Amino acid sequence: MDFSIKPLDAKSTIGAIKTGCIAVAVFEDKKLSSAAQALDRKGEISAALKSGDITGKAGSSLLLRGLNGGVAERVLLVGLGKQDAVSEKDFNAAAQAVVRAFTTLGSTEAVIALPFDAVTGRDSAWSIRSTILSAREAAYRFDSLKSKKDPAPNGVKKIAFAVPSAAVNSAKEAITQAVAVANGMELTKDLGNFPANVCTPTYLANTAKKMAKEFKLDVEVLDRKQLQALKMGSFLSVTNGSVEPPKFIVLKHNGGKAKDAPVVLVGKGITFDSGGISLKPGAAMDEMKYDMGGAASVLGTMRAIAELKLKLNVIVVIPTCENMPSGSATKPGDIVTSMSGQTIEILNTDAEGRLVLCDALTYVERFKPAAVVDVATLTGACIVALGHHNSGLFTRNDDAHDALANELLTAGKVAGDTAWRLPIEDSYQEQLKSNFADMANIGGPAAGSVTAACFLERYTKKYTWAHLDIAGTAWKSGAAKGSTGRPVPLLTTFLINRAQAAK
Helix, strand or coil: CEEEEEEECCCCCHHHCCCCCEEEEEEHHHEECHHHHHHCCCCHHHHHHHHCCCCCCCCCEEEEECCCCCCCCEEEEEECCCCCCECHHHHHHHHHHHHHHHCCCCCCEEEECCCCCCECCCCHHHHHHHHHHHHHHHHCCCCCCCCCCCCCCCCCCEEEEEEEHHHHHHHHHHHHHHHHHHHHHHHHHHHHHCCCCCCCHHHHHHHHHHHHHHHCCEEEEECHHHHHHCCCHHHHHHCCCCCCCCEEEEEEEECCCCCCCCEEEEECEEEEECCCCCCCCCCCHHHHHHHHHHHHHHHHHHHHHHHCCCCCEEEEEEEEEEECCCCCCCCCCCEEECCCCCEEECCCCCCCHHHHHHHHHHHHHHHCCCEEEEEECCCHHHHHHHCCCCEEEECCCCHHHHHHHHHHHHHHHHHCCCEEECCCCHHHHHHHCCCCCCEECCCCCCCHHHHHHHHHHCCCCCCCEEEEECCCCCEECHHHCEECCCCHHHHHHHHHHHHHHCC
16 A cells, blocks of 8 residues: 655645545534535535535545546545544544545545644644554455455555645655554564464564564574573573473664663563463463564564664564473472572463563663563453553653653554553562562462562663553454554654654
8 A cells, every 4th residue: 555645735736636536524514624615616515415415423424426626536525523623533533434435446546635633632644644554454454374365455555645735744754654653563463363383482583583684683582592591590481381492582773873772672472372281261262372462562663663764772672482281381389580580489370471571671681771661461450450442551650660651651642552551569569479489470369460560570670661561452352353563553653752852
């Protein structure tokens, strides 16, 4: 799918655009956007509104053909709701309606001339980015493992955004950013949707190597012997029951100044989580191929910022393995020693994500990071707390960590990939007490997502850190089963904002 800009000025007006279809907005109370007014030379659009063929409700649409007075073959009327109060939800509903309509057209090219600056609290760039992500989401297919491929989507393949000449530069930047984010999300979706017999730890490592070659990144992949030399006893304990070799992936984008401290993204990469000896129920266990959603999302984010050539130093770290039951698997009650030297009593082998992450969080100390964000499908408890709308955000309570939390929360709101901050307090740490080790790996059923974050927090004392629990947002179940590509938009926006602040 190709996206471009159609500048509008005194010489190039809406009515003079020759295209297969042009989409314009109408509002409730029978009001027309300025672009719709420009095309309503013979009153056909006003008549359609007056007749009730379209109400102007957000997401409603009506296709008109052969409109007198225009050179566009078709005009698509799209409802945007109330003219003076267009919300993000209303605009996204309208964008999705445009995308749906475009897939049914005989034309391969179209122009979108919505009032991109009409969304309350957002600018034109936000609206253009949102439209592109909607278009790419609708076009996404995962059929590479099918003997008969899904029918290729028809309709519009080239979309131009009609914007005033003064807004062309910002619109072009919005397209560049949105396409990069969409590409990153598609990588994340593909990795998540592949079955665990395809997307193994070795597959993730090879994906990182291919990215490094394509985008000129630095990559290092550590194997079992190197992990043993580093004394990553916690991470390695999770791999004991699997024949798949573990991998520890380090991918570096050196876009900033050599002296600048990097932002580090750590992604949980459990390519299949059976629960180990603490075996999960069989129902929906196939979805545990998505337990590498953190790894997939940080790889997708790295792809996006590498494509953008972002002027920021970013390091992605991925501890990846399977969690399987066997005669050699770690048992409940076993005690292991983490890379930090702290000992852990493993009361539940299904709480394995924190066991691989804690060693990775110790490892990244060597980078002297500006900030560390770990991303993990960590707890079912987070789904209970927040459902499938917000990712869970955890960090310490002080000025530096509050600032990092606000950066992530703001980025999520801008990107439409939201998170909600949950507490980390010393009182919750009490639940992790063990009679036999420095800590237990679970804290009981109460506040499970909080105690998981408290466990990770013990390994992050030497830098500014935040934890994103994406268990409820990384994939969908049921008829719409599949990876969502989240939180690539949040993370990419966070890094773009960091790079801009560093200028």
